[in-house]
Amino acid sequence: GSLVVNYPFDDDEEGIAIYSKSPDDAMFQQLALSYSKDMYPTEYFPHGITNGAQWYNVPGGMQDWNYLHTNCFEVTIELGCVKYPKAEELPKYWEQNRRSLLQFMKQV
Numbered sequence: 001g002s003l004v005v006n007y008p009f010d011d012d013e014e015g016i017a018i019y020s021k022s023p024d025d026a027m028f029q030q031l032a033l034s035y036s037k038d039m040y041p042t043e044y045f046p047h048g049i050t051n052g053a054q055w056y057n058v059p060g061g062m063q064d065w066n067y068l069h070t071n072c073f074e075v076t077i078e079l080g081c082v083k084y085p086k087a088e089e090l091p092k093y094w095e096q097n098r099r100s101l102l103q104f105m106k107q108v
Contacts, residue, residue, distance in 0.1 A: 001081040003043045005032040008074070010052030010061040020053035022067065032075050035104040039097065052076070 007028035012020035022028060032049035040048025045055075052058060066072035085093060 001083070002045075002078045003040045003048065003080060004045045004055075004078050005036045005040075005049045006052040006055060006076045006078070007032045007049065008052060008064050008067050010058040010064050012053045012057065015057055015059065017054060017056050019051050021051070024067075024073065025051075027073065028075065031073060031104070031107055034107050035075070035077060035100045037100075038103065039100045 007025075008022045009020035012018055029049065033047055036048030052061065052063070058064075063074040063076055066074045079093065079097070
């Protein structure tokens, strides 16, 4: 896990970690930035976003499949390394992500 929003494509024809631009790349960047700009401005990834394949190659990933086969625009929001936070920590996650989530929803 990391603190980042990644967007399609998650793989490329070469099977290596290299930018893999989708036909809707600008829209995916806008969606990713709408979430990340308030959350991850000083993290490792510029503006808190990355093209999935540029970070690491994931052949057959769900966000690529949904985009290609159902026209669903999907991004992956990574909130850190803790996969199963304790119940008492959930309000903290909500407060940390509330504003970004609302900004993301406004993109609809």
